[in-house]
Amino acid sequence: MATAGLVEARSTATTSSYIDIDSLISDDFSPYAHANSLVLATNNSSDPAIDLSTPLSRVLFDLQEIDSHIHTLTSRSALDILTYTSTQNAAAQRILSKVEEERARLNASYERLEKEVLVRHQKAVEAQTIAQRSWEVLRLGRAVQRVLNLARQFEVLISESGLGGTRVGKEDHGVLVRASISILSFRNIMSGEGEQLGRINLVRTLRGRVFEDGEARISDFARRVVREFSMNTLSPALGGASTTSAPTYREVEDSRARFTSAAHILYLLSPAPRIDGQKISRKDFEPEYxxxxxxxxxxxxxxxxxxxxxxxxxxxxxxxxxxxxxxxxxxxxxxxxxxxxxxxxxxxxxxxSEVPANIDTLTTDDDTSDEDDTSPTTKQxxxxxxxxxxxxxxxxxxxxxxxxxxxxxxxxxxxxxxxxxxxxxxxxxxxxxxxxxxxxxxxxxxxxxxxxxxxxxxxxxxxxxxxxxxxxxxxxxxxxxxxxxxxxxx
Structure with missing residues (x-):
């Protein structure tokens, strides 16, 4: 508005003709260049003494003139300015009132939404957390119960097998194989819930005093059977080197069954680590023991x-x-x-267990279905x-x-x-x-x-x-x- 007033002032008789309004209001106006031009206009460039009072007076005079022109223009256009300002203020007040109404309605909607959704959501989250923790406690309790049942079953099997008793060499090897299966069941439970179950004192006690101790005793039994394997238990001595009689058929079968059970025990108790949380495949499994x-x-x-x-x-x-x-x-x-x-x-x-990939689909014929059930292509x-x-x-x-x-x-x-x-x-x-x-x-x-x-x-x-x-x-x-x-x- 000031720029428009100055432009308008140039067209009036009261505007000073010596003030270069265009240069003052131009976008590329530089105060340093304007001051330099004033100094050169009022001083001789070859004169070593420079008088700055004259250009300073010129600048002050120009400012007074510009101020007076601005005062004249504003006094002349005061009514228009006040009218325009009043109009803008009224429009702003109307807009503000509309915004306040919308803000109040939005706050009311948010409060209603908070009561209907947010509060209920918070209660639902709390209920979900409680239910989840209760389920974890229940699952952990069931796992502890399974471990306890396995421990009791394992102790009964060890007692029935006669392992560690006075009759060394008369252990029930079949029962020890079933005890090995119990150990694997315990390993399976611990691999799924090991981190949580490992923090329970009862489980730690059962693992150390029952399963680990029993596994060591069963492994020692199986290794002793393999270590003591001899032809003397299966056939008479060679070349008449010994006077022992030939073993009976029952003794031969007992020795074979005993060695078979020992081999099965060592195979089952061999470490079978999980790979990326999955069971190791049969082709990658190596019975280390x-x-x-x-x-x-x-x-x-x-x-x-x-x-x-x-x-x-x-x-x-x-x-x-x-x-x-x-x-x-x-x-x-x-x-x-x-x-x-x-x-x-x-x-x-x-x-x-690796299921063969080329298993034929069973047909609806009863005879064909019976043949497929017993065919070797469908068995592991x-x-x-x-x-x-x-x-x-x-x-x-x-x-x-x-x-x-x-x-x-x-x-x-x-x-x-x-x-x-x-x-x-x-x-x-x-x-x-x-x-x-x-x-x-x-x-x-x-x-x-x-x-x-x-x-x-x-x-x-x-x-x-x-x-x-x-x-x-x-x-x-x-x-x-x-x-x-x-x-x-x-």
Missing amino acids: LIRALQGYLQTAITSSSASIGRALGQLPTLDRALLETSARCQNVVALEALLRSIMAPEHPMVA PTENFLAILLNALDTASLPSYFWRSLASSLSTRVQEILNRGGISARTLRSQRDMVRAEIRECVLRGSRLPRTVTLGDARASAASKGEETVENWEREAAVMVGSVVGLLGR
Whole structure:
């Protein structure tokens, strides 16, 4: 408005003609440039003395003139200004009243909405929280009850099995397998509610004093059965080395069932970790406890045979007995292989069952449905324990693994005897033909499967008389002979 008044003032007679209004109101007006022009207009640029009072007076005069013109314009247009201001004020008051009405209506709507929705929502959230916590308490209580029932059932099974009693070796192995299933059930519960259940004193006590202690005792029983596995429990002694009579059919079956239960226990109790909260698949599951027990049994047999043969090679009169003991240990390995082949891996509750992808849809025909129910394509393929052990040892057969491991250890012992020299080395070199024959005979004896041990395949009826020989024993005999006699010819 001031700018319009100044423009209007230029057209009137009262406007000062010497004031450059256009330059003062332009957008690119610079006070520094205007002051500089005033100083140059009132002073000589070549004069070293500058008089600033004259341009300052000019500026003050211009301000007075502009102020007077503004006062003149406002006095002249006071009525219009007051009218315009009054009109704007009235319009603003009307708008304000409308806004106040809308604000009051909005506040009332919000208060009603808060009473009808927000308060009820808060109460619903509180009720949901209470219900959720009550459900968690109920679920946790049920889990504790299941754990308590499992603990009672487990203690009853341990008591019925006779584990830890005075009659060592007379434990009920079938009951111990069921006790192992109880341990897996407890693990399953703890894997689902472990964080909450682990904070309860009763559960911690049951886990330490009942389940963990019982699991250790059951595992020790199973490892002891595997460690004490011997052909003497399945067949008479070889070569008349012992006067014990042949075991009866009942004793053989009891020994097989006992070993089978021990293998099942070690398989079931082996750790089965969850992957991303899901059960581990059967193909990825590795029964660590079972493999370690069987590997320990084989390693003990190999180490004992290597030590006895190594001592006997230095004292040849004792070689017959050492080789006889070695062949007996190998027959134990052969029997172990036959037994493991007949033992199938049981269903593990902590391992996911893999359903075959190419299962045919059952038809509506009754006969076809009965055939599909019993067809092998709809059943979960099982794997025997022998395949699991051979895969862990990376070998084709246990007797081959036994003889080759024994041969690799005998080379070092023969070399030690030759390095020491003396009569032992000379006797060993002179009797190498006899040593060769006895070692071959040892491998032949050790690679025979007795009649009392039946294989779980078609080879069970292959030998109705005498004993069955494991395949490719000549190659294993050559490896054994080469590990001992091969060094004597150098």
